[in-house]
Amino acid sequence: MLPRVYPSGCKLSIRASKKNNFKKIATVFAGVFFVAIFLLLAQSALAQVASQPDLNFGLQPVEQNIGLGGEDIRLIIARIIRAVLGLLGIIAICLMLWAGYTIMTAGGNEEKIQEGKKILINAVIGLAIILSAFAIAQFVINMLAQATGYGNEQQKKVTIETFAGSGALGKIVKDHYPERDQVDVVRNTKIIITFAEPMMPNSFIVNKNLTCWPKDGSNKPALMMKDGGADCLVDEKTKKPIEYYGDCLSDKPDFNWDIDCDNLLIEENKKGEQNFFIHPSASSTLVQAAAMASFTKENDVWVAKTFVFKPLQPLGDDLEKIWYTVKLNNGVKKADGGEAFAGQHYQYYEWEFQTGTNFDFSPPYVVSVFPWPNKTEYRNTIVQLNFNEAMDPMMVQGVATPFDDAGGLTSLVLNFGTTTLNGVATGEWKVSNGYKTAEFVSDKPCGLNSCGEMMYCLQLDCKEDDYDCVNKYATLVRTAEVMPGGQPFEAKPFSGVMDVAGNALDGNKDGTYQKPPDKGKKVNDVNYFKHIGDQERTFTPKISYAPDNYGWDFAIKNDIDRTAPYLEIVEPGLDAGGVKSDADVRMNFSKLMWVGTLANIGLQEYPEAMATSSEGKTVPVDFFFYPQSSLSEPKTITWIKHRKFGPNGFDYYYSPEIPGSVKSTNQNCLYPGYGPGFPGVVTIGGPKCELNNYNEWGVPGKIGDCAPTTNQTTSSTDTGCVQTIFKDENGKLIQTNASTTPCLDYLKGEKISKPFPGTK
Numbered sequence: 001m002l003p004r005v006y007p008s009g010c011k012l013s014i015r016a017s018k019k020n021n022f023k024k025i026a027t028v029f030a031g032v033f034f035v036a037i038f039l040l041l042a043q044s045a046l047a048q049v050a051s052q053p054d055l056n057f058g059l060q061p062v063e064q065n066i067g068l069g070g071e072d073i074r075l076i077i078a079r080i081i082r083a084v085l086g087l088l089g090i091i092a093i094c095l096m097l098w099a100g101y102t103i104m105t106a107g108g109n110e111e112k113i114q115e116g117k118k119i120l121i122n123a124v125i126g127l128a129i130i131l132s133a134f135a136i137a138q139f140v141i142n143m144l145a146q147a148t149g150y151g152n153e154q155q156k157k158v159t160i161e162t163f164a165g166s167g168a169l170g171k172i173v174k175d176h177y178p179e180r181d182q183v184d185v186v187r188n189t190k191i192i193i194t195f196a197e198p199m200m201p202n203s204f205i206v207n208k209n210l211t212c213w214p215k216d217g218s219n220k221p222a223l224m225m226k227d228g229g230a231d232c233l234v235d236e237k238t239k240k241p242i243e244y245y246g247d248c249l250s251d252k253p254d255f256n257w258d259i260d261c262d263n264l265l266i267e268e269n270k271k272g273e274q275n276f277f278i279h280p281s282a283s284s285t286l287v288q289a290a291a292m293a294s295f296t297k298e299n300d301v302w303v304a305k306t307f308v309f310k311p312l313q314p315l316g317d318d319l320e321k322i323w324y325t326v327k328l329n330n331g332v333k334k335a336d337g338g339e340a341f342a343g344q345h346y347q348y349y350e351w352e353f354q355t356g357t358n359f360d361f362s363p364p365y366v367v368s369v370f371p372w373p374n375k376t377e378y379r380n381t382i383v384q385l386n387f388n389e390a391m392d393p394m395m396v397q398g399v400a401t402p403f404d405d406a407g408g409l410t411s412l413v414l415n416f417g418t419t420t421l422n423g424v425a426t427g428e429w430k431v432s433n434g435y436k437t438a439e440f441v442s443d444k445p446c447g448l449n450s451c452g453e454m455m456y457c458l459q460l461d462c463k464e465d466d467y468d469c470v471n472k473y474a475t476l477v478r479t480a481e482v483m484p485g486g487q488p489f490e491a492k493p494f495s496g497v498m499d500v501a502g503n504a505l506d507g508n509k510d511g512t513y514q515k516p517p518d519k520g521k522k523v524n525d526v527n528y529f530k531h532i533g534d535q536e537r538t539f540t541p542k543i544s545y546a547p548d549n550y551g552w553d554f555a556i557k558n559d560i561d562r563t564a565p566y567l568e569i570v571e572p573g574l575d576a577g578g579v580k581s582d583a584d585v586r587m588n589f590s591k592l593m594w595v596g597t598l599a600n601i602g603l604q605e606y607p608e609a610m611a612t613s614s615e616g617k618t619v620p621v622d623f624f625f626y627p628q629s630s631l632s633e634p635k636t637i638t639w640i641k642h643r644k645f646g647p648n649g650f651d652y653y654y655s656p657e658i659p660g661s662v663k664s665t666n667q668n669c670l671y672p673g674y675g676p677g678f679p680g681v682v683t684i685g686g687p688k689c690e691l692n693n694y695n696e697w698g699v700p701g702k703i704g705d706c707a708p709t710t711n712q713t714t715s716s717t718d719t720g721c722v723q724t725i726f727k728d729e730n731g732k733l734i735q736t737n738a739s740t741t742p743c744l745d746y747l748k749g750e751k752i753s754k755p756f757p758g759t760k
Helices: 008-051 073-104 110-147 595-600 740-747
Strands: 173-177 182-185 191-195 276-280 289-298 301-311 322-329 348-355 366-370 376-378 383-387 398-400 412-417 427-432 437-442 445-448 454-456 470-477 521-523 526-528 550-557 567-571 585-589 602-606 610-612 618-620 625-629 637-642 653-657 690-694 700-704 725-727 733-735
Touching: 073 110, 191 322, 289 398, 289 427, 383 470, 398 412, 412 437, 427 595, 437 595, 585 653, 595 625
Parallel strands: 182 348, 376 550
Antiparallel strands: 173 191, 191 301, 276 322, 289 301, 322 348, 366 383, 383 437, 398 427, 412 470, 427 437, 445 454, 470 550, 521 526, 567 585, 585 637, 602 653, 610 618, 625 637, 690 700, 725 733
């Protein structure tokens, strides 16, 4: 049989038909592919809406059945947009299916095939437009969410390693340096920590240099080995010398940080943990460090709250940035023997910082002082000294005594007198504000302040009832000596004021070290360090201080200033919503504040934030925060640094607490707690509170745009909680002015059946 032969035209027709069938199948598959992508995107978008509470812009539905929707109008609009886009997508899918059906059933009809192609092409173009519109709409919604504080930064699942287990500043740990998560820390830094209570130094310090407390009751350690410890104070029970923890034998000519200083205790406690240790976060290698304690006096007893650790080897690496962890546990004891973190969520405190690859050889300098140079202030003022960077507390904190043989601080000196500056002001210098501010408070009581607490006044060479008497005052800040052959400002240990990296003070800010003259006033060839020397403070052609020391003169009058500070402006605004997770919490005070007391400011989070631990357990998230203040303003501005608001994407309420123990430089409390706002008006971001026309007792005669204070009668409970507005029984908006408890009850959603006491 001969093979069947088809005409060439028939062959072409068959091939064309197969090609068209292939196109039909490819088109259908392409349509299914786009539809699948669309459905996946739609499903993802719906899942995102369902799982991300931040897309609700922080607003929850009203739970009471009031017959009205409780959702944000922006959320409703977003859902409408998604619904419309979804409907258009369904239409596009239908068009694709219709196009495929038309092509598949064309039966070779070229017109129907072309019609199906056009429908398919238009459907694909339409789907592309819909997907683009969805992407644009989603982008706008996300940007709006971030702009209102509920963006993607809060969408990560928080575990215990992120927030929990860090403790909270304001409990037992009051301040430390480097700061939490600080980066590019210089390699030659010291590590500093300040506690809220006196601590037991021997729980984390080794008395390596074998010193003891002296018999004379001063703060000048004696050697236990010298003369059999004859100069040591002896414990009446054990009959052994009382060891001194946290000092260095700095007067030795061949001084060595390791041998001549006490060391950080590195040994395991009963639980197999170190009490206080420093190590690279990625390694268990512990940092060896000299350990120093800054002792101050409380109720005539020497106590230590601030401790300085000098690593024996530089931290970090020349080429790589290294993260370090500092951790304390309950092996660290309070002075009364109690565990440091007893009663807290987490029985330890830790923080991290990152070292850079560089050393710091730049000198510190003075930013501002108070009393202001050549001005006259009241005698109940404190003396304030602000630096541009963190300073070594061992040289800017301590007790000022009148006699050289009684120990005490000699790097900061205050002299006074009516004609000559022969008097030595006694009291205490304390460091605060991230170790950038040193403040002097006299030890001479002079009556009560606005809170009923004792004030302490600078000494004067005046008769008590001579209110016109004025004394001159001079303050000297002595820079450190520098190391021979070292960097230009590399300081000799304990020789004068220096920063945490060990650089001497640049008193005149010229970038060049000038060796100052011998310190102290010379009498019969003996230098008295508690007096400003004639070469340190000269009079020709005018009063000046020798570089690189820093000094200034002011005057003190025999009178007391009783005006109290108040809050002018707060930020975020009163009862503000939609606050960003990293928003600044700022307080503008009416006066220059006593910075050391601003550590008493609190910030409450309600309800308590919870997180999921690495073991899958629900655990509390500690809310750490700490205040920092401006250094050069005539009025103090304070910011509360904090961990992010609203962890896990949830909404929380936040209440700043400013207690009566917060004081201005005239030692008067923030009491009564005046703050911005007034009854009956909801205020967001204002107005500004202003008080004027004070009488001699500090009572204002004119009050403008400030919250009422009729109920504030107890300074210990008045927190300035004058910001929250609530409705009384008649639905009238009333601004609270009560004490802490009812204010927090309101913020926590507790029902209040009647207005707070003192409101109308």
